[in-house]
Every structure is written in structure tokens, then in C-alpha cells.
Amino acid sequence: MSIELKGYTGKYLRLDLDSLGWKAEDLDGDIVRKYLGGTGYAARVLFDEQKGGIDPLCPEARFFVATGPLTQNAIPGGGSVELCFKSPLTGGWGESRSGGDFGPDLRRAGFDHIVIQGRAGRPTYVIIRDGKAEFRSADHLAGKLVSEKLTLIRKELPERRYSIACIGPGGETGVAYAAVLFDDRAAGRTGAGAVLGSKNLLAIVVEGKGEVATAKPEALKNVLRACFTGLRGNPVAIGFHDNGTIGDLAANDEKGDWPTRNWQSNSWGKGAELLDHFVKNNFVKPYPCYRGCTIACGRKVRVSGGEYATPEHGGAEYESISCFTAYLQNEDMDAAVHCSHLCNEYGIDTISTGAAIAFLMECAEAGYLEDSEVGGLDLSWGNAKVLPVLVRMIALRQGIGALVAGGVRAAAEKIGKGSAEFAVHVKGLEGPAHDPRSGKSLGVSYGTGNRGMCHIHPAEAMAWDSGKMDWGLLPHGLKDPNTVDRWDETGKGAAVKLIQDGLNLPDILGTCKFFMYAGVGVDELAALLSCVTGRDSGAAELLAVSERVTNLQRLFNLREGFTAADDLLPARVCAVPSFGRYAGVAACGISDFPAMLREYYEARGWDAITGIPTDATLERTGLK
Amino acid sequence: MHIPVARPGIDMRIALVAMGQMEKDFGGKRFALDFPDGSTLADLLRRIGDDFADVMSEALWNRAECRFRGPVVMMTGGAALRDPATVLREGQEILVYKVFVGG
Numbered sequence: 001m002s003i004e005l006k007g008y009t010g011k012y013l014r015l016d017l018d019s020l021g022w023k024a025e026d027l028d029g030d031i032v033r034k035y036l037g038g039t040g041y042a043a044r045v046l047f048d049e050q051k052g053g054i055d056p057l058c059p060e061a062r063f064f065v066a067t068g069p070l071t072q073n074a075i076p077g078g079g080s081v082e083l084c085f086k087s088p089l090t091g092g093w094g095e096s097r098s099g100g101d102f103g104p105d106l107r108r109a110g111f112d113h114i115v116i117q118g119r120a121g122r123p124t125y126v127i128i129r130d131g132k133a134e135f136r137s138a139d140h141l142a143g144k145l146v147s148e149k150l151t152l153i154r155k156e157l158p159e160r161r162y163s164i165a166c167i168g169p170g171g172e173t174g175v176a177y178a179a180v181l182f183d184d185r186a187a188g189r190t191g192a193g194a195v196l197g198s199k200n201l202l203a204i205v206v207e208g209k210g211e212v213a214t215a216k217p218e219a220l221k222n223v224l225r226a227c228f229t230g231l232r233g234n235p236v237a238i239g240f241h242d243n244g245t246i247g248d249l250a251a252n253d254e255k256g257d258w259p260t261r262n263w264q265s266n267s268w269g270k271g272a273e274l275l276d277h278f279v280k281n282n283f284v285k286p287y288p289c290y291r292g293c294t295i296a297c298g299r300k301v302r303v304s305g306g307e308y309a310t311p312e313h314g315g316a317e318y319e320s321i322s323c324f325t326a327y328l329q330n331e332d333m334d335a336a337v338h339c340s341h342l343c344n345e346y347g348i349d350t351i352s353t354g355a356a357i358a359f360l361m362e363c364a365e366a367g368y369l370e371d372s373e374v375g376g377l378d379l380s381w382g383n384a385k386v387l388p389v390l391v392r393m394i395a396l397r398q399g400i401g402a403l404v405a406g407g408v409r410a411a412a413e414k415i416g417k418g419s420a421e422f423a424v425h426v427k428g429l430e431g432p433a434h435d436p437r438s439g440k441s442l443g444v445s446y447g448t449g450n451r452g453m454c455h456i457h458p459a460e461a462m463a464w465d466s467g468k469m470d471w472g473l474l475p476h477g478l479k480d481p482n483t484v485d486r487w488d489e490t491g492k493g494a495a496v497k498l499i500q501d502g503l504n505l506p507d508i509l510g511t512c513k514f515f516m517y518a519g520v521g522v523d524e525l526a527a528l529l530s531c532v533t534g535r536d537s538g539a540a541e542l543l544a545v546s547e548r549v550t551n552l553q554r555l556f557n558l559r560e561g562f563t564a565a566d567d568l569l570p571a572r573v574c575a576v577p578s579f580g581r582y583a584g585v586a587a588c589g590i591s592d593f594p595a596m597l598r599e600y601y602e603a604r605g606w607d608a609i610t611g612i613p614t615d616a617t618l619e620r621t622g623l624k
Numbered sequence: 625m626h627i628p629v630a631r632p633g634i635d636m637r638i639a640l641v642a643m644g645q646m647e648k649d650f651g652g653k654r655f656a657l658d659f660p661d662g663s664t665l666a667d668l669l670r671r672i673g674d675d676f677a678d679v680m681s682e683a684l685w686n687r688a689e690c691r692f693r694g695p696v697v698m699m700t701g702g703a704a705l706r707d708p709a710t711v712l713r714e715g716q717e718i719l720v721y722k723v724f725v726g727g
Binding site for chain 1: 643644645681682683684686689693694695696697699702703704706719721722723724725726727
């Protein structure tokens with residue numbers, strides 16, 4: 001079926017790795033109308049094409065590379081790509097986003113999406129250019145670090161400008177939280193790299209000069225002018241540019257938003273000192289991850305010398321550094337920067353890797369690990385020297401690394417002995433570096449996010465009740481965060497529903513959600529969509545699309561056997577911290593999470609006990 | 625708040641405005657600060673250290689280096705104020721924001 005709307009190439013590419021064949025197919029107009037693009041379009045296709053219960057790493061499993069109608073360099077946040085798949089880590093909805101030029105370049109190559117199925121007989125990579133695909137042998141890339149792979153690929157394609165998605169050794173060995181790298185940017189969470197690795201597809205190269213038609217180009221210029229004028233004077237945009245995400249290290253430590261020692265506390269007291277070290281010794285300059293980004297939240301960083309030396313690279317995000325500092329009580333920032341870089345080189349998620357190491361450290365402390373498993377390593381809290389060793393062992397599935405390569409949930413099942421208490425995850429996805437004991441709405445986010453315990457997909461809700469952000473959602477019913485107490489538990493479920501609906505939109509439209517933090521809200525996104533596609537959806541309709549997508553992803557998970565029990569938080573995430581700034585502060589502990597969850601279910605129109613979308617909700621959201 | 629006209633060549637007065645959550649950190653919203661002509665952003669930061677370091681947390685203020693720590697944005701006339709050598713002007717209003725940089 002052809003697409004009448006502008007703003008899309010109208011085509012997606014299907015790659016069959018069994019036969020090394022490819023086909024350009026038309027986008028489905030009905031799906032575009034109901035789901036727009038990005039994670040929305042992907043959710044529909046994955047739900048329809050894949051059976052429930054499928055092995056995420058079998059050849060029949062689909063891997064979806066998605067862009068949206070706003071994935072263009074000229075659009076605020078338009079350098080974006082979403083990877084969607086059944087997660088080998090959680091067994092449920094897998095979704096992972098990266099910034100960069102890959103998304104816009106895929107559309108210039110002639111395609112809105114790629115659907116990958118099958119398994120190549122040997123290591124392979126694919127070049128997608130000007131509406132066609134070409135498979136090439138990747139025997140020479142197998143086992144190499146990401147930067148080595150990129151260098152070799154670029155040697156084969158010397159004179160062209162292109163973007164590359166690449167897995168590292170962690171994807172090739174099937175680490176359940178292996179990442180896909182786009183130069184220095186990572187689609188880190190839920191194991192996208194393992195899925196590509198299972199298909200023997202080591203890299204995807206995209207290049208093209210195609211243009212995607214715009215419905216109202218003159219109107220678009222005016223809307224863009226207004227957006228960029230606003231961004232220039234927006235304090236959040238300036239803050240992102242000047243500080244990067246790592247800038248919040250000290251503030252989050254102070255707010256109790258810094259999971260410490262495997263979530264035993266929410267605050268450490270080392271945030272200021274570590275941030276100062278970073279600014280003085282590791283930070284080089286800001287950089288934009290895609291051509292045209294006016295925020296440029298990326299940091300070029302390095303460790304200049306010593307045992308943790310790194311080349312200059314893009315990295316040291318707040319999450320990555322926190323999971324190699326506070327999570328492990330490692331006071332060596334150089335080691336943390338080094339390990340974040342190493343994770344990218346080996347192609348494994350920094351958050352899950354840090355969480356896995358924290359789990360091991362706590363198991364070792366409790367005496368749950370055999371000497372033969374530990375292999376002589378010193379797994380003491382704060383031991384920086386062991387961290388790079390463990391990163392490599394995990395990526396290569398060696399020794400104790402193999403024990404945690406399937407994630408902390410699987411590792412706890414293997415170890416037993418009460419180690420499950422140390423496995424901090426929801427739905428199998430390890431927790432990131434934000435703590436709901438700083439703002440309890442995050443607890444609802446963590447419990448109900450379709451990909452698991454995630455702060456950013458769809459939404460880091462503590463930015464509302466603790467950080468006092470509103471993302472332009474006040475006119476759409478969000479309560480003013482300045483009237484909300486961060487430690488209240490009522491009213492949070494309903495708010496999180498709306499925050500999720502709003503913050504899901506960049507993932508559907510194919511943009512970076514940091515621009516929503518900086519004033520490009522739902523109304524602006526609706527205006528941009530109207531100019532690009534000619535589709536005059538207002539904000540209300542966009543939020544309805546987002547709600548539809550959330551419900552469909554929920555159905556995906558329910559079909560995989562998830563229940564309301566999988567929405568619950570680990571006990572220690574709710575517990576009053578036993579040390580740190582908030583030790584003994586009863587108010588910060590989550591006293592009745594099930595009640596918060598019930599409120600969320602009600603707001604969503606889901607059964608209060610089972611969390612299953614009701615027939616009325618499915619009807620209302622167009623899913624019945 | 626009244627900002628009187630500075631005596632030419634002798635001093636100038638600027639307004640420091642704590643926006644949003646910064647109001648709690650500064651212990652107030654608007655502050656009239658007097659400086660000699662030719663004073664710079666560096667001078668303002670030193671003054672902030674002198675007048676407010678005791679009420680600001682370690683997460684927010686780096687005492688040793690006399691600067692904000694983390695994502696604090698200073699703005700004037702709709703633009704960011706970054707360069708410590710920027711010369712201040714009589715009657716200037718400088719807004720200070722503590723922002724959340726997510727991630």
C-alpha cells in the first residue's frame with residue numbers, strides 16, 4: 001500500500017540473512033496513520049510478524065531498525081535511530097535508541113526502516129546505499145573491538161560519507177546486554193547487540209543522497225526558526241551543552257538520586273569530588289552526536305596517562321560513570337572513564353555491566369561465590385583495578401564474566417543462596433543510576449516501563465517530582481511539579497501515565513527527547529509533524545498515538561508471559577537507606593508501591609489487579 | 625525591587641535573580657549587588673562565593689575554585705553568560721538557573 005503522506009521515504013528494507021537477500025517494501029499506510037513511525041511502527045510489525053514465546057536469538061526473530069518522520073538533521077533532535085526486538089535479557093519488549101547520523105542517513109539511503117530476519121552462514125556486514133543492499137563478508141571483522149571494526153570498514157569504503165552501526169565482541173559472544181554502537185554512541189540497553197550477533201550480522205553501513213519530501217517547507221522553516229530561537233535561550237539546552245549529562249553527578253548525590261553500593265543507599269557523598277576530577281582531568285570538549293544538533297550534550301573525554309589511559313573519545317555519560325563509581329563505590333574517576341570506553345569497545349551496555357559487577361561484589365562479600373568462580377580476583381567494593389578485567393571477562397564470557405553475561409536475574413538463579421536480593425532489576429533489566437527514593441514517581445516509571453527498569457524509555461519521572469520539570473505537559477493535564485512533594489506517594493501513578501505518553505513521542509517520531517527537556521514539547525512536535533507530513537494532528541492526537549503504542553508494547557509483554565508481578569520493584573529500591581545522607585529518613589522509603597501501581601493501572605485503563613488493558617481501553621486505543 | 629542609578633565612574637549595581645529552585649539555594653529571590661565599574665563575571669562569582677557560599681551546598685558551589693558546580697546556568701538578556709572576563713554593566717539583570725540535565 002503506498003503512502004500518501006510526505007515526510008517518509010515510503011519504503012522499508014527487509015533483509016533475509018538466510019539467503020543474503022533483500023527486498024524494498026512499501027510502508028503500510030494504515031500502520032503509519034495509527035502508529036506514525038519509530039517504536040510505534042516497530043511495535044506493530046514485531047507484534048504481528050513474531051509469535052509469542054519465540055527465542056530472541058533464533059533466526060526467525062525479527063530485528064527492527066526504526067526511524068520516524070522527524071528523523072532529519074534539520075529537525076531539533078532529528079539525529080536518532082531506534083532498535084526494536086525481543087530482548088534476550090528480559091524476554092520482553094526490547095528497545096534501544098542511539099543518537100547520531102545513522103537514522104537520517106538511512107532515510108537518505110531510501111528507507112524509513114529495516115527489518116532483519118534469518119541468520120547469515122558466516123560473519124557478514126551489509127551496505128545500504130541508494131535504495132539497495134549489498135552483503136559483504138565480515139570474516140576479517142569477527143572478534144575485533146568496535147573501533148577496529150570501524151577502521152577496517154572505512155578502509156574498504158574510503159571515499160564516501162556514511163554511518164555505521166556495529167557490534168563488538170560482546171554481541172558476537174551473545175552477552176545478553178550487548179550493545180550496538182554508532183561510533184561513540186551506544187544503543188546500550190536490553191541486548192540489541194546480542195540479537196545482531198545471533199544473526200551473524202556484525203555491522204550495517206548506510207549512505208545516500210536521497211531527499212525526503214516535506215509537505216509544507218515554508219511553514220516548516222517558520223516553525224524551525226521558532227524552535228531554534230527558543231533553544232538558544234533555553235537554560236536546559238545551555239546546561240546540557242555546558243555540562244553534559246555527567247554534570248548532575250554532585251546534584252543527584254545530594255538529592256538522593258544516586259544508587260550507591262548496589263542500591264544499598266541512594267547517596268554516597270563523593271559526587272562533588274568525582275565531578276571536579278572529571279571537569280579538571282577528563283573533560284575535553286562538548287560535541288554533537290549528529291550534524292545539526294544545537295544542544296551538543298556529548299562529551300569528548302580522555303584519560304591522559306597511567307594504567308587507565310584512553311584515547312580521546314565520546315563518552316562519560318552520567319549513567320555510565322555512575323554505574324562504575326557510586327554503584328561500586330569506586331572513587332577512581334579515571335578508572336570509570338576507562339571502563340565506560342572499554343564497554344563501548346567491547347560492545348556491552350555500561351549500565352547492565354556496572355550492575356552485574358555490583359552484584360558480583362555483593363555476592364563475594366556475602367560468601368556466595370566459590371573460589372573457583374572468583375578465580376583469585378579481588379571483588380572488594382571500590383577496587384578499581386578489577387573493573388577493566390571484569391568488563392573484558394563479561395564481554396568474552398570468560399570465567400566469572402560468563403556467570404553474569406546473562407544478566408543479574410539469570411546469575412542469581414544460577415547462584416541461589418539468597419543472591420536474588422542482590423539482583424536489582426525489573427523484568428530482568430538492571431536498574432540505572434536514578435533512584436526513586438529521590439522522587440517516588442520514578443518507582444512507577446521503573447515498574448511499568450515496557451522495556452524494564454529504565455529511567456529514560458519512556459521517562460525519568462523523578463525529573464518531575466524531584467527535578468521540577470514539566471516538558472511542556474502542564475497544558476495537557478500534568479500537575480505543576482512545584483506543587484508536588486517528591487516523597488508523596490499519591491497522585492504519582494496518574495502523573496507518570498501522562499509523562500510516559502509525552503516522553504514516548506520522540507521515540508515514535510524519531511527524535512531525541514532531550515529537546516523536550518529544552519522546550520520542544522508536545523505542541524511543538526505536533527507542529528513539526530504537521531509541516532513535515534501534512535498531517536494535522538494536534539498534541540491530543542499525538543498523545544493518543546503514544547498511548548496506543550504503550551498499550552501494544554504491554555500486549556507484547558503479556559503475550560510473552562509477563563504479569564503484574566513483573567511490575568513490582570525490588571525490595572531494596574523501596575527501603576530506607578542504611579547509610580548516606582538519607583540514612584534513616586523514613587519519608588524517602590517507598591511504603592506502598594502496590595498502591596502507586598494500582599493508581600497507574602487505573603489511569604491507564606488496565607485491570608486493577610492484573611494490569612491487563614481492559615477491553616474498553618483496547619477499544620479506545622484502537623487495538624481491538 | 626528598586627535599582628538606583630549608579631554614580632558614574634564610581635560603582636554600578638546589578639541584580640542577581642535566583643530562578644526556580646535556586647531561590648531556596650540562595651535563600652532569596654533577588655539581590656542587588658554593587659560593583660566598581662569594569663567588574664567582570666569573575667568578580668561576580670567571587671562575590672557570590674563571599675555572600676552565599678555558606679548557604680549553598682557543596683553540590684552546588686565549588687568553594688576552592690569559586691564557581692558553580694554542575695549544571696548552573698547564568699543568563700542575561702536571553703543569552704548564556706559564560707566567559708569570566710565578560711564585563712558587567714549598570715542595571716544588568718543576571719538570572720541563575722539550576723537545571724536538570726537528565727540522562
